[in-house]
Amino acid sequence: EADIYQTPRYLVIGTGKKITLECSQTMGHDKMYWYQQDPGMELHLIHYSYGVNSTEKGDLSSESTVSRIRTEHFPLTLESARPSHTSQYLCASRRGDTEAFFGQGTRLTVV
Amino acid sequence: RKEVEQDPGPFNVPEGATVAFNCTYSNSASQSFFWYRQDCRKEPKLLMSVYSSGNEDGRFTAQLNRASQYISLLIRDSKLSDSATYLCVVNDRGSTLGRLYFGRGTQLTVWP
Numbered sequence: 001e002a003d004i005y006q007t008p009r010y011l012v013i014g015t016g017k018k019i020t021l022e023c024s025q026t027m028g029h030d031k032m033y034w035y036q037q038d039p040g041m042e043l044h045l046i047h048y049s050y051g052v053n054s055t056e057k058g059d060l061s062s063e064s065t066v067s068r069i070r071t072e073h074f075p076l077t078l079e080s081a082r083p084s085h086t087s088q089y090l091c092a093s094r095r096g097d098t099e100a101f102f103g104q105g106t107r108l109t110v111v
Numbered sequence: 112r113k114e115v116e117q118d119p120g121p122f123n124v125p126e127g128a129t130v131a132f133n134c135t136y137s138n139s140a141s142q143s144f145f146w147y148r149q150d151c152r153k154e155p156k157l158l159m160s161v162y163s164s165g166n167e168d169g170r171f172t173a174q175l176n177r178a179s180q181y182i183s184l185l186i187r188d189s190k191l192s193d194s195a196t197y198l199c200v201v202n203d204r205g206s207t208l209g210r211l212y213f214g215r216g217t218q219l220t221v222w223p
Contacts (some may be wrong), residue, residue, distance in 0.1 A: 004168035031209050033211065037186075043213045044212065045210070048209075048210060050209050056210075059134045092153075092211075094209075094211075097209065098143070099160060100145075100157075100211060101157075102156070103154065104153075105153075
């Protein structure tokens with residue numbers, strides 16, 4: 001089993017609220033990723049990090065921010081949640097060019 | 112053009128059938144290749160890495176053709192439990208510093 005954890009697993013929140021999705025891994029992986037995925041649809045990269053204090057925007061990054069202050073922690077923040085943010089958010093990590101491991105995801109519903 | 116293209120599917124096959132999935136990638140600098148499996152409403156999980164010489168893991172065989180920029184996955188003797196979406200994944204070691212590119216996925220349903 002991969003040691004990568006996401007919290008919360010499920011979140012229902014009102015429009016306009018600020019939310020932070022947590023992702024932590026205990027494997028010492030240098031690279032971490034955030035993806036958004038709607039049911040039955042493809043994964044979309046939001047942000048990724050290739051090391052501490054280094055982050056890059058993905059394809060859907062305009063409405064969220066990330067930070068990588070510690071190797072094991074890569075939180076994703078939505079400053080103002082909207083119904084269009086309703087989706088599943090998946091965090092992943094990997095070492096170098098090896099395979100990536102995914103967390104179990106956070107299912108976000110914005111009402 | 113997308114970085115990774117997969118057979119759209121869906122594939123519906125009987126138990127015991129052999130099924131093959133194909134995937135092409137656009138960046139010749141790509142270095143690492145993987146097949147992932149994703150069950151409905153679950154996270155993707157690694158099925159197997161794909162090596163230049165091809166590799167086999169039980170009923171699963173992966174092949175890589177760098178000249179044609181083509182990856183395949185063969186599943187023999189399909190089981191009901193193989194029903195899932197199969198994702199082709201390519202790693203670009205170039206300017207995007209280790210970004211992973213996922214295909215849209217190919218849905219497989221194995222029926223009794």
